[in-house]
Amino acid sequence: MASSLTQTQTQTQTIHSDPPQPDPEYDLLCSDQQQQQQQQQQLLLSSSDTSPFSLGSLTRCLAGESHIDRAWAHWLKLGRPKLIVAPMVDNSELPFRMLCRKYGAEAAYTPMLHSRIFTETEKYRDQEFTTCKEDRPLFVQFCANDPDILLEAAKRVEPFCDYVDINLGCPQRIAKRGNYGAFLMDNLPLVKSLVQKLALNLQVPVSCKIRLFPDLQVTINYAKMLEEAGCSLLAVHGRTRDEKDGKKIRADWNAIRAVKDALRIPVLANGNIRHIDDVQKCLEETGAEGVLSAESLLENPALFAGYRTGEWVVGSEGCDKVGKLDQTDLLVEYLKFCERYPVPWRMIRAHVHKMLGDWFRLHPHVREDLNAQSKLTFEFLYNMVDRLRELGTKMPLYTKDSHEDRVLANGLATGNV
Template structure:
């Protein structure tokens, strides 16, 4: 199974160079690739020739956008972009449990073009990792295009991050803060749409004013955006637990757009996915935070906190987060990533378990340098202490009757 590192040197040499470099142990790659890869490792020795699409009419672009989406199988269950969290091993775990497409973490376009180490550590993929959106933050059309050309052979969309609301995005003048400079946003979309061989997609947040959001979405479509993902919160609504995503606003965007639209926000378990698809009419749904705790969400599993108080009758799904963590670690052994990413996933997946036995969490936090042996032992210690918090599934043996008299 080939890992594709976007460097001019071999994968093993790149990993050695990284491991010899100084710095935080959590920034080092977790391991060398295990075993012989199936086929040759792909590298980017030169930039692909541009495939200008500027001559296409608006109608032709829209037809091409839908043809591409249908060719990919029209995925509905999608892993959202998450900084340091939607890396290859995690994407592969989510795909195993029902995800039909995935975004990479947000990549910084300027650093990506300038730094080989950044490219080799922050973006890897493999032949099973498709459909794939590669997301960049940017504020310069030419730099963005240079970065995008490096990844276009390995992905199905190059995505522009127009939704990050964090302070680092404000300081860097990217993400949701480009909503204050729409001419720049338009020029970046046009630059990619007219020069790449793969479609450009965008991920946005809502304006506080409804009409501004609609006009924004239409502008992106006119500029050449072939797929739009809409996070149903504004730039100021950063706390997803405090602010519910506005599905009505997403539906309004879907109703005026002629390209595929995806929804992001309020997805806790699979029934939310179905509700979102029905209420908004979108083509697919993204999940982020909920997947970090429960990578099996798209396979119908839910955590215990979404069982209590639910009308659904749920049973032990014979799977738990420790099982998922072990599977994730095995993916990491095959597809090396920086330890900081692994550490983050351990805390997310075992958070409820650590609250039962915080001393195990404290031992993890005390480790400046992680190993797979130590992390597997964390799971074993928790199991030996009698901890098991199952993931649940709806009881298929129970037939519920809705208010209209139909079984559900």
């Protein structure tokens, strides 16, 4: 694996969150642990000073000042990135990461990789994990519930990333069936062992991405456990496992702030980042080192460069103007990245629908033509963009007066907005 990745290091490295589903084994990481999970949850709720929060001497050593100092030294070495592409199922693959980086993203996560399949299947590794030398800083995210398998997977990618991340936040049904993601919140000793295994055996730091427990103190205890186990950076999604609809349920920035205040390692905030003004507000209210954005970036990959869609202009403070960029321009740039860094067509199709959703609502016949294509080609997609432009649709992105000229003149965004 290392040799094949070395050969393609300047070309590619793509990723998946959810494994291919035709094989039912993909959803089953280990045997049913429901009874054990219930027992461990009772331990969590009983006390933060007893198991599963009381750690062995080796872990206490990890949690000492040397671990905290190393965590901050690494973060500083990376330039303290504030604007970060969140991990997204089938959507934070290499071409999209590179597009977001062009427009201000300072770091990015891969989609979630299934650790067992990654260790067992060469085809899965080759198709689902691609990168290039410009794709840094990079978090490679895995789901897992077996420490040894997770370590084997992590060893394969550590030469090509800046953090190996453990997904402890996926709330979807497939994560429940497979016993990973946010459903490991019911088995904290296992979570602790996953973090410890990587922290003690990798050269790169371990990061984790979590969701909130309904009880804030339990969440804080959970975060402290992760820090003590060797986690060097924690990303906190400000919603609980049951709060899946981000459009209806606001993320709790106050809870993220409480976690940040309780920890000594860097903390990232996830949730409610819809445009660049939200970035500044979130950083101020949470005290986090950086923010993650997911769904909003899918619609507007230039979000971190200060561009916003029309829905966020009405009532916004400051002087917004019609920009020289719209989503068809961004889609064309994305397609060019895809030609350079090939990815499965299902990923490309998903991005086309996300970036052009508003355009398709105005011209549903164009969307129907897209959906009728069982096999896509770049020629078809470029022609589709030309059709939309010829229809005279004007749906620009908006920006502040002073920022766009600097972005376009430099050819990329600095992120300092």
